[in-house]
Amino acid sequence: MQAPDDLTPAEAREYYLDDLRADSSDHTIRSYGYRLTQFVEWCEEHDVEQVSEISGWTIDQFKRDRQSMGDEPVTVKGKMVAVKQLLDYCARIDAVDEDLPEKVDIPSLSRAEETSDTKLAAEDAQALLEYYRNDPGVYATNHHALLEVLWNTGARLSGIRTLDLEDYYPDRQFLDFKHRPETGTGLKNDEDGERPVSIPETVCDVLDAYIERDRWEKRDDHGRQPLFSCRQGRPSASTIRSWCYLATQPCLHQECPHGETRPTCEYPHRNKASQCPSSRSPHQVRTGSITWHRDRGIPMEVTAERVNASPDVIERHYDKASAVERMEKRRRKYVQDLDFGDNSEQ
Structure with missing residues (x-):
């Protein structure tokens, strides 16, 4: 022994x-x-x-x-x-x-x-999504479809993996996240993580095109049909993470902020994509998405239900707006209510 x-x-x-x-x-x-x-x-x-x-x-x-x-x-x-x-x-x-x-x-x-401030900023997400939506060569690819869903739902990587084709409801415009550990895809909070999440029509258009043109018609080892699929069936967590790193590189739509040229840079390759200083992981996209939800005025309780996190956890770990950003995007609109105005009592 x-x-x-x-x-x-x-x-x-x-x-x-x-x-x-x-x-x-x-x-x-x-x-x-x-x-x-x-x-x-x-x-x-x-x-x-x-x-x-x-x-x-x-x-x-x-x-x-x-x-x-x-x-x-x-x-x-x-x-x-x-x-x-x-x-x-x-x-x-x-x-x-x-x-x-x-x-x-x-x-x-x-x-x-206590937590990283690194996130996919809203302006960077907007630039990336505009690039994907307006370039026919990359529209509705797996990278594009993944980024649309990550950004608009704030889902965790485990949530993305658990989605099946049947969990997408195009007519009613929502994705249904289900906990299925017995067949290899569990949610972080188990049954408490199950929820339907509505998505905009633009995201549905992308998913419809992705399913029709770019999605692999494959089943996983349990006979399920994953929404996001690859040659082997259901992609692993590391594969989805690599897709996300590749999907968020800024040199896709602008000059490289690090002085590289895409044809000679090593970062656009899958095994090097995570080393790009400007690429973002699914968790960092989730962080940026949650901050964006709050900046857009989505009520905290609605955001919490969509992303399956408590308000306290969101405030502490995900909502990465700076103090100035909170003032400009969330509180300035209320300033007019503080003015006495012409008809106010003197």
Whole structure:
């Protein structure tokens, strides 16, 4: 039998994720798996071959490395929380000293640092959507259709993946998000995440054209027909994420803001798209969409229902309008009500 302190970081990661599966959602396991993969890869690059070799110095150097690589404070905090929980598990099975998890420094963040301010800005979304809508060569491609749905619904990536062809109601102009974990597509909030979301006629026009011209007629491994499909059937989360990165590159409709030329730049390639400084992930499109919903005067309770998030979570993590933007877009229209006017009592 293998001694626990002989486990490699990669083996410890897999044991820990297996231990999580009994009480955690697939989304949580994937999230921790991704964060810990970076820690495992870092250990391998620095010749940490067994978990028993991990020390306080090792942990500190990993944290400093992530900070020097430009990870935002909230990202660093998330990774260090994952490392501590991995080491808590390792201590429980006697793979590391019981005091090692206490040496993990979890950064304390201000409210402003608790979440990333990076989002797809409304003006950038408008420019991109105008480009897609007015260029026949890219109209109703999977990139275009995905961006339309992400921006207009504020849906999470998991919500996009769960959509089937039958969940789109063109005559009534809405998408119906359903929780189907038994066939591989669950929503983050389980049944509480189920909801119909209305979409504008322009988005329906795009989806109709996408279904007719660009959508793959494929079924997934469970016989379902995904709304967004690829050659293999239902696209993976990483595939949808890549589509989003490619769909949001500004050089599609303007000169590159980073001085590159599209024919020679490496970022328009799928495996490099996420490295483009101006491309945006589905989460960043969601953040921009929610901010835009609020700027357009959509009531908080309506926005919360559409995007399946509580008002408190929206205020704290998603609504990224600056103080000046809130004044200009949300409060200035009420200023006229503060004027006495000609007919007011003196």
